[in-house]
Amino acid sequence: MLVSVGCYYAIDFIGYRTVALILLLLVSLLAMVFRIYPVMLAAFLSALIYNFFFIPPLFTFHIGTPEDLLMFLMYFVVALINAVFTFKIRQFERKRRDEEEKTQTIKLYNTLLNSLSHELRTPIATIIGAVDTITDADNHLSETNKKELYSEIEIASVRLNRQVENLLNMSRLEAGTLKPTYDWFDLNELVFNVVKQNQTAGQRKILFEATETMPPIKLDGGFLEVILHNLIHNALQHTPFDSNIYIEMEYAEDQLILKVMDEGKGFPKSEINSVFDKFYKLNGTATGGTGLGLSIVKGFTEALNGTIFLENRQNGGAKFTIRIPVQTASIKTEEI
DSSP states (O other), X not given: OHHHHHHHHTHHHHOHHHHHHHHHHHHHHHHTTSOHHHHHHHHHHHHHHHHHHTXXXXXXXXXXXXXXXXXXHHHHHHHHHHHHHHHHHHHHHHHHHHHHHHHHHHHHHHHXXXXXXXXXXXHHHHHHHHHHHHHHTGXXXXXXXXXXXXXXXXXXXXXXXXXXXXXXXXXXXXXXXXXXXXXXXOHXXXXXXXXXXXXXXXXXXXXXXXXXXXXXXXXXXXXXXXXXXXXXXXXXXXXXXXXXXXXXXXXXXXXXXXXXXXXXXXXXXXXXXXXXXXXXOOTTOOOOOOSOHHHHXXXXXXXXXXXXXXXXXXXXXXXXXXXXXXXXXXXXXXXX
């Protein structure tokens, strides 16, 4: 309506034939936004408006000359065809986009299922095999062999439990049900417990020195444990044996700053922006995993209103830096 009013007052400058082009453009724009029936109605009404207000004689539906009649009929037909074609093109683009998204989703979940078929089957097969061996040959096994089999069962169980926890955590992230529960924690003790759970004798060393000036901090300790577990596990997967993994922690400017560093090869610069994507796996590696660990780290960090940043260390290896705004308890010490 506003366009029609504007054209009416400008008709002396642009001419009534130009108005037809302007109204056709308006119908095309409407077809890009609305469904087919409102657009068809707009095309029909625009033809009536064009006839009544712009084609001589004005303010009647009578058309004075055969040329104007032909132009009006052409406008009406072109407006309808333009409306239908524009809507169909938009519909086609939307359908193609939906198909691409569906294809991408199927591809991603196929990747997940393929990974799970390996990641879950392997520890399950290890557990079943070890149990069968103990059951069938119990009297013929030495205590050393039994301990080795029990160790295999424990390692496989931990691996299986980690994958199940990652799937549950990813489901919570996607469902939007991730709500932190804040409480006071001694972070030095929390980090030491996580390090102890991930430290494997004879392999990589996880080095962490307690920060004596770290005050008690209020946050969701479970969330932070998930973040640390996944970062450490990622480093264990992508670093050579007999290398070190470093954890540093400090409190500054009302933020907890947590750094996890390793001595691996780091990440290709072209892939750093993709590291936290779901199902991401480093190209050229045969390492297992579902590709959920780092995306879970990012999701849990953001649930704590924090940020995570990845960079390569100058001497080799990756460096993850996490910043989380926290509340601290002031502890005053007095010298006696």
